Amino acid sequence: MTTLLVIAKAPLPGRVKTRLTPLFTPGEAAALAEAALADTLAVVLAAPARRRVLVLDGAPGPWLPPGIEVVPQSAGTLDERLADAFGQCAGPALLVGMDTPQLTTDLLAPALAPDAWRGCDAWFGPAADGGFWALGLAVPQPELVRGVPMSVPGTGAAQRGRLTAAGLRVRDLPELCDVDTAHDAELVAALAPGSRFAAAHRGLTAAGVR
Secondary structure (H helix, E strand, C coil), X not given: CCEEEEEEECCCCCCCCHHHCCCCCHHHXXXXXXXXXXXXXXXXXHCCCCEEEEXXXXXXXXCCCCCCEEEECCCCCHHHHHHHHHHCXXXXXXXXXXXXXXXXXXXXXXHHCCCCCCCCCEEEEEECCCCEEEEEECCCCHHXXXXXXXXXXXXXXXXXXXXXXXCCCEEECCCECCCCCHHHHHHHHHHCCCCHHHHHHHHHHCCCCC
16 A cells, blocks of 8 residues: 655744735744644545655644654755655655645545556646645655755646656646645635635634735
């Protein structure tokens, strides 16, 4: 079975979701990030996997549910940290971030099915902003990630191109919207009204001033 990896920062004010400010305060942005991470980890727990691992920048908090292994993120740029996360895996691995609280087990299902790796070497989940929200490798090879330019509009195309240039057979997951801006937060909360993230967003915007 596949190892499920979640790469995340501990949801602390001033360290996460800084692009949600100034519409939201740093504390409110951290509360939204915590809700998004909790939603993501709940889906990971419900999905079929050999291991469920949180690759964390920071310390675990009360938001961490039982059943999730925690390993520290390595130092370096994001591509190096992603590469290191894959390097710690033996066998197929699928990595997701903490920015898509609309994630469901159904969205992950194709990459976690018993035949997910039959005729397939990699799974790729594109993000609406040009990045990616999921990356799966049948054989974790850190060099397939290291050196890919991150957090730019062409990140997703560069990463997928790296996979195909290596001769990998790639299958795609649906495109999702990352929560980076206040506008993104509003869209994603509407897409997943029953999520912790949507409830947190409603609580912060109920007064109608944001």
